[in-house]
Amino acid sequence: MKYLASLLIISAAFVWSCSSEEMGSAKVQVVLVDAPGDYDAVNIDIQDVQVNSGADSSGWVSLESASMGVYDLLKLTNGEEAFLGEVELPGGSLSQIRLILGSDNELVVDSVAQQLTVPSGSQSGLKLNVNADIVEGVTYKLVIDFDVAKSIVKAGNSGKYNLKPVIRAEFEAVTGAIAGVVSPADAMIYAIQGSDTASTYSSESGEYMIRALSPGAYDISAIPADTSYLMSGVMAVDVQAGTITEMDSIKFELK
Secondary structure (H helix, E strand, C coil): CHHHHHHHHHCHHHCEEECHHHCCEEEEEEEEEEECCCCCEEEEEEEEEEEECCCCHHHEEECECCCCEEEEHHHCCCCCCEEEEEEEEECEEEEEEEEEECCCCEEEECCEEEEEECCCCCCCCEEEEEEEEECCCCEEEEEEEEEHHHHEEECCCCCCEEECCCEEEEEEECCEEEEEEEECCCEEEEEEECCEEEEEECCCCCEEEEEEECCEEEEEEEEECCCCECCEEEEEEEECCCCEEECCCEECCEC
């Protein structure tokens, strides 16, 4: 217990909190990558990225913290990626994603820039089916992978090029969560890994969830608001990506 207490003091500057209102949502981050093609540059004008967790056209939601603009796809190879934004969604499923393209799409071949014609992407968007389950408390990464070699089509003998995107979307969980119940209900719960600490308050019923935790082992420390009770802790709790680690109930003992 002294070990846990000292870690709390050392890690105080790194604490972030997760309120009980956030427990019912998952976070989806969207990044852009590319399969290379034989061109000097392929500049794609991304104006909006939307996700749909519903079964109809009314469920489209734009990404938050979006980084829209023109991206050279050929720079997004060999592990490089562009972060497009993220969004909070209710636990359940993610059905589709779509890219809304602007007019500044350009291909550079032999140092000569040419306009890329987009048949329908700027109007209705380029839709991709995802159809993946998402779990509350977990952060996911959705990787949008352009295949440039297949996406650029020469328009006959005109010398012009069309963009007919061949895209795949890979969906992966990148974090996990820890959940449990404390009694009495009013407490602060910490998950400690090295010098980093994540925390949350328990709800009125004693339930808590600490989410968006990178995979690995965490020490859990629970500190009751009522100082007549002792703090409690659990060592080396394993967190795996895409899962919620359910803890045994923590019952505080009187001093």
